[in-house]
Amino acid sequence: MSDWGMQKAALGERLAAGRQHARGKVVPIPSLPAFLKAVIRSGDRVCLEGDNQKQADILATALANLDARDVHDLHMVQSGVVLPSHLHIFEKGIARRLDFSYSGPQSARIARMLFGGKIELGAVHTYLELFARYFIDLTPNVALIAAVSADKDGNLYTGPNTEDTPTVVEATSYKNGLVVAQVTEIVDKVPRVDIPGDLVHFVVEAGRPFYVEPLFTRDPAAITETQILTAMLAIKGIYAPYGVRRLNHGIGFNTAAIELLLPTYGEKLGLKGKVCTHFALNPHPTMIPAIESGWVEQIHCFGSEVGMEDYVAARSDIFFTGPDGSLRSNRAFCQTAGLYACDMFIGSTLQIDLEGHSSTVTTSRIAGFGGAPNMGSDPRGRRHPSEPWLKAGAEADPDSSAALRRGRKLVVQIGETFGDSNVPLFVEQLDALELARKLDLDLAPVMVYSDDVTHIVTEEGIANLLMCRSKEEREQAIRGVAGYTDIGRARDAKLVEQLRQRGVIRRPEDLGIDPLDADRRLLAARSIKDLMLASGGLYRPPSRFRNW
């Protein structure tokens, strides 16, 4: 006879072992090492919460401080490998296998450890993809999560940075896994219940907030006039003709420039209410002027942004907020929203090849994907129509029957022909291929595949890849906006001119844009202080961004 309650029994054993080190559900900080040793078993699949923003940093450090003789061979399944401690866990031999999504600041070290065999890599995922696998074949045995506060029953308040927590808890707790939360403080009553207490087995009172990286703050002072020109091109050449109302913006100065041009340049073009009304987007500080001038109707957020909490709370008509007034973010829902309910993604990248594949990896770094590939891909399961989606579909396939034709999501890559340190944006071959060869990966880490990207915008103009009818046309369209890079200089001038006649390539002058008008005076805010003032003092930027 099978015993159908083995997982429940195993959880019971863990709970009993954990209670030895806890008072009720509360684990005192000094007992944390002994507690973790008691509840985590060698070979466990462990989700250590952390993404590109929030981090369960106290629990990460405690896990890294375990003795590999007690706990080893863990399989880490987590969104972000971001803190140094996330890699100490592997260096010390506590964990062996890794499935993750984003590595940002640890991208160089993680690559070295992969070369050195310290980490056995499962796969690099997108956020949504990894979340999906939590429910199919990567369900955690233990989840170590982060929240703002808890009551003694384990009800959690996750505050504006809820992010991944509901997804991780759902997958772990309902499948007989153990959930441990670090919280800033234990309170009598939490401001709102983000995670019900019966899904949370233990809480650790850290005495300080979990770490959050202000990843989405772009200082308007650093926006260049070339970036302003690319932003003008995007607004007049893509946002306006397609009437893009529902969209996601990537991180980066090009999209920050677009956000700051809406109330000035966008207003002048008469686009208010016609574009950029609904976003799947973190609360970018550079969105403040557009929100304040009434451009935006609604924004759903993956996470929060440091310093934006009070502003968001005071703009509940725009943002999703809880009964306590503060933002409720949710990465899984927002990623889904970005994938299915947005008509456009626009973001910067580091390398674009001649087919239009793009990537942010270099040969010595594995930065992971985060959410960009989900945002920057055409969802084949989409069924609802919208004007931009249908228009893009028609451009890609003008001859087939309209009623049977799929629409297309607009996936726009934007950048300067020469990026940071004058490195060309356009390359013959992506560094990702070399990396895949060196690491013996089945797949090169490509951020946005060529068949998903619809437009490339540089200061040289817009290449509309939807209207390219052959591989050769596509290559020349890309070369045609690649400026003075080697790729651009090797263009076939005649073909490029033909593409321009057909409107596949549109130069600034074709759109009635004078590059000399690309002036920083067009920006609705030119400094972090302008943003603070535009928010009526509600935005409180972190010290490192303040020049006053």
Next chain:
Amino acid sequence: MTAVTANDVSLSWYEASARQRIDALVDAGSFSEFIGPELREISPHLSIFDLPEQFDDGIVIGRGRLDGAPVLVAAQEGRFMGGAFGEVHGAKLTGLLRAARALKQDLVILFDTGGVRLQEANAGELAIAEIMRAVIEARREGVNVVGLIGGRAGCYGGGSLIAGTCSKLIISEQGRLSVSGPEVIETNKGIEEFDSRDRALVWRTMGGKHRYLIGGADTFVDDEALAFREAAITALKVGTRCDVTVLEAEQARLERRLQRFGEAEDAVEIWQALGIDDPTDVPALPTGAFLRAATNRENADDAR
């Protein structure tokens, strides 16, 4: 009242280029440049390092009118080599100062500089010394030399020494005035002494508000070209002396200031000692409220 307005459009001084600043500062259409870019007086040193040159070597000099009165103007371009002083750059300013002395015409310097250009350090250091001498010699003849500080590069290194010799300094909140820059301090003394990436710390230590509060600058203005213009007009109307009595008074004030604030660990402690009610609020105060809170500031009077 200003009879002739230069520019009624709001222009951020911090954002503007050297030429935009001059256009907005002087009476409309009154500026004529000396040794303009068409003469291509470029640095003789930069090509050795394979660095790009600029035809004006990063400084625009010339003559114009300010509220109708003739004035000589020099503006550094902070976006070229951080506005740093090289051989040609320095010589243009020295020459202009000597002209000011000879013509007995007031001069305005629009600082935007990180100090001496490392690639031509000897020539640059010599230029700083020559310029300081030329400022003092002009001032001894009764010429006003007013410094305007509010550019992106701030006013650092040798530029700050020159600023110290001016008759009046006008500064905005964005303006920074200090001998050593944040990165220099951090490199030499460690991040514990000064975290150059903590921008709020940088600004409360070197920024316009603090400099104004401790008597390091005489006039505090908004980051607006028009505000700089109005302040420059006012500053030029007040004649300043430059003699031993004045310098000794300033020396005595600086000694008192050192005694008074020498132990302070942070600018906020100094602001508290100056009797400001909510010293931590100083960075957030808008100009009007800040000037009201600053009534008990240290004042250099005529000592500069």
